[in-house]
Amino acid sequence: MRAAIVVFPGINRERDMAIALERATGRKPRMIWHKETDLGGTDLVVLPGGFSYGDYLRCGAMASLSPVMTAVKAHAARGGYVLAVCNGFQIVTEAGLLPGALLRNAGLRFLSMDCHLRVERADTAFTGQYRKGQIFRAPMAHGDGNYTASPEDLDRLEGEGLVAFRYAEADGAISDKANRNGSARNIAGIFSPNLRVCGLMPHPENLVDPLMGGTDGKPLFDGLAAALAA
Amino acid sequence: MKAIVTVMLKNGVLDPQGKAIGHALGTLGFEGVGEVRVGKRIELELAETDPAAARRAAEEMGRKLLANMVIESFTVEIV
Numbered sequence: 001m002r003a004a005i006v007v008f009p010g011i012n013r014e015r016d017m018a019i020a021l022e023r024a025t026g027r028k029p030r031m032i033w034h035k036e037t038d039l040g041g042t043d044l045v046v047l048p049g050g051f052s053y054g055d056y057l058r059c060g061a062m063a064s065l066s067p068v069m070t071a072v073k074a075h076a077a078r079g080g081y082v083l084a085v086c087n088g089f090q091i092v093t094e095a096g097l098l099p100g101a102l103l104r105n106a107g108l109r110f111l112s113m114d115c116h117l118r119v120e121r122a123d124t125a126f127t128g129q130y131r132k133g134q135i136f137r138a139p140m141a142h143g144d145g146n147y148t149a150s151p152e153d154l155d156r157l158e159g160e161g162l163v164a165f166r167y168a169e170a171d172g173a174i175s176d177k178a179n180r181n182g183s184a185r186n187i188a189g190i191f192s193p194n195l196r197v198c199g200l201m202p203h204p205e206n207l208v209d210p211l212m213g214g215t216d217g218k219p220l221f222d223g224l225a226a227a228l229a230a
Numbered sequence: 231m232k233a234i235v236t237v238m239l240k241n242g243v244l245d246p247q248g249k250a251i252g253h254a255l256g257t258l259g260f261e262g263v264g265e266v267r268v269g270k271r272i273e274l275e276l277a278e279t280d281p282a283a284a285r286r287a288a289e290e291m292g293r294k295l296l297a298n299m300v301i302e303s304f305t306v307e308i309v
Contacts, residue, residue, distance in 0.1 A: 057295070057296070058298055061295065061298070065295070093300075094298065099300075100300060101298055101300040101301045103239075103243070103244070103301060104246055104247060105246070106244065106246055107246070108246050108247065108250055148243065148300075148301060149300065150300070182244070182246075
């Protein structure tokens with residue numbers, strides 16, 4: 001699998017993402033500066049977390065208009081894979097690659113803590129090495145992670161099986177308590193209709209080694225590497 | 231010519247910031263404050279001299295960038 005990470009000014013998780021990808025694929029991902037317009041034939045494009053453009057106007061709004069995003073949209077339109085984490089998720093919703101938007105956390109606080117996610121389906125390139133219904137731990141660090149969409153879009157996401165992950169308690173219960181940022185229907189991540197664009201707020205790339213405190217996020221990257229093996 | 235674009239969260243979209251401000255006003259002893267909602271005011275200096283054309287331009291800017299139409303709505307005032 002060839003992977004590329006888009007680097008916007010103000011992001012800060014690109015190196016974490018590179019470590020997670022290199023562990024899974026054995027090769028270093030390309031880093032692509034946001035002013036580039038050629039992705040150079042990659043299988044997977046990753047939009048990492050951080051605070052692109054200082055979150056000016058709205059989180060992800062400025063980055064969604066960066067030159068590289070034209071290439072990212074073309075890659076997605078061709079059926080290419082896109083993983084968008086945290087600020088990346090905000091950027092792809094602003095760019096219209098995934099529906100909905102991310103509002104300020106319901107409690108107004110920046111949330112920097114671990115959460116638990118329930119895997120809603122395991123038959124995708126992103127989740128193939130998890131089990132459906134599996135609970136895994138993932139760090140989160142965001143001020144604007146409160147997922148919202150129109151009731152019609154939410155029903156469509158649920159009806160078409162496009163919810164990727166939901167906030168859960170450690171024992172798997174889907175509760176308001178587990179849903180700290182107030183996301184609609186506990187949604188933490190979603191897929192595009194062709195299951196090739198995945199956006200989520202938490203950071204699986206930050207739990208891929210025992211030295212990081214766990215390996216709960218590793219199956220996501222191993223699964224991608226297996227599914228996209230050249 | 232100046233366009234003032236006011237961006238607000240759509241009705242029905244929870245505004246936790248507004249809620250927190252409303253609560254703080256109550257703490258300060260201000261009574262009778264109902265719902266509080268917070269938005270953004272964006273002022274644009276435009277070279278356009280025709281008010282109708284300026285409004286059309288500002289509205290397009292609102293739709294394309296200044297507001298996220300999934301969660302926000304906006305109004306334009308030409309001054």
